[in-house]
Amino acid sequence: MTNQDLPKLAFIGLGVMGREMALHLAGAGYPLSVFDISSAAADAVVAKGATRCESVAVAVKDAEIAISMLPNTPQVDDVVNRDGVLANMKSGSIFIDMSTISPEATRAMGAALAGQGITMLDAPVSGGPIGAKNAALSIMVGGDRAAFDRAEPVLRVMGTTISHVGAPGAGQTVKLCNQLVCAINIQAVCEALALGRASGVDLSQMRDVLLGGSASSWMLEKLGPAMIAGDAGAGFRIDLMLKDLRLVLEMAGQNDVALPGTSLVTAQYVEARAHGEGSNGNQALFRVYDRMTGQDASRLPVMENQS
Numbered sequence: 001m002t003n004q005d006l007p008k009l010a011f012i013g014l015g016v017m018g019r020e021m022a023l024h025l026a027g028a029g030y031p032l033s034v035f036d037i038s039s040a041a042a043d044a045v046v047a048k049g050a051t052r053c054e055s056v057a058v059a060v061k062d063a064e065i066a067i068s069m070l071p072n073t074p075q076v077d078d079v080v081n082r083d084g085v086l087a088n089m090k091s092g093s094i095f096i097d098m099s100t101i102s103p104e105a106t107r108a109m110g111a112a113l114a115g116q117g118i119t120m121l122d123a124p125v126s127g128g129p130i131g132a133k134n135a136a137l138s139i140m141v142g143g144d145r146a147a148f149d150r151a152e153p154v155l156r157v158m159g160t161t162i163s164h165v166g167a168p169g170a171g172q173t174v175k176l177c178n179q180l181v182c183a184i185n186i187q188a189v190c191e192a193l194a195l196g197r198a199s200g201v202d203l204s205q206m207r208d209v210l211l212g213g214s215a216s217s218w219m220l221e222k223l224g225p226a227m228i229a230g231d232a233g234a235g236f237r238i239d240l241m242l243k244d245l246r247l248v249l250e251m252a253g254q255n256d257v258a259l260p261g262t263s264l265v266t267a268q269y270v271e272a273r274a275h276g277e278g279s280n281g282n283q284a285l286f287r288v289y290d291r292m293t294g295q296d297a298s299r300l301p302v303m304e305n306q307s
Helices: 016-027 039-047 056-060 073-081 103-114 128-133 145-155 170-198 203-211 218-222 224-229 238-254 260-274 282-293
Strands: 009-012 032-035 065-068 094-097 119-122 137-142 159-166
Touching (some): 009 016, 009 056, 016 032, 016 039, 016 128, 032 039, 032 056, 065 145, 073 103, 094 103, 094 145, 103 119, 103 170, 103 238, 119 145, 119 170, 137 145, 137 170, 170 203, 170 218, 170 224, 170 238, 170 260, 170 282, 203 224, 224 282, 238 260, 260 282
Parallel strands (some): 009 032, 009 065, 065 094, 094 119
Antiparallel strands (some): 119 137
16 A cells, blocks of 8 residues: 555644654654644654644544544543534544543544544553554554444554454443553552561562562563652653543443442542642552651652653
């Protein structure tokens, strides 16, 4: 397939994740129009061949597939209903939201778009900034199967594990379940390190031992060293995980599902944010255990927002 045969794309939202994802699409030769509320955020993608646009409406008007990667539900709703997707995308086009937002809101936006002949796919991602940079994201997609088949080659430029998981909203549901597991796993790592520290064992050695057995996990492997070293730097932020956990609990309330473990870890994320750590990486949850156990919390400095 030549570049002339590739579908025209638009990308809305060029933050830490979106910028890397858009760079891969531009690098693959797709005709790409981009928009971000910060014009400077588009610089790197424009340098790769993308076209900078002055608004969402301009970016999407000729797009066959438009993609959004935004912080939360209200921003996606604005892009769809106020800023131009609904009013300017052509019938027969596809709108893919790759943010992590409310499944209920996703279904409502999808229905509104369908009324204009636009198909919406919800395609949130897992893998964080590193996965975005390496085009190694896991992408879970809800929505029409034929639209998924049409969009899959585009998604494969950004990720390695691409799964159609069901009807509209199913992608968001699976992603929120993913976040539930991640957050409770982070909490478990924090508790193990807190107990090991109080008992006087070498935490780095304990981590190596745990990685060799059934307690091994991605969080223990990747975040454990940062917790031990007191590094609260770049990574998936406390603020973003707290947003996702609140969405999990919202969905649980709508479905009458009790999630006591999620409720507890959400309270700990609220505590971390209340102590000024919202812009820190997830490993800063260990500071909650510093405070609960009377350890020196100052060893993990609050970092500037990495976005």
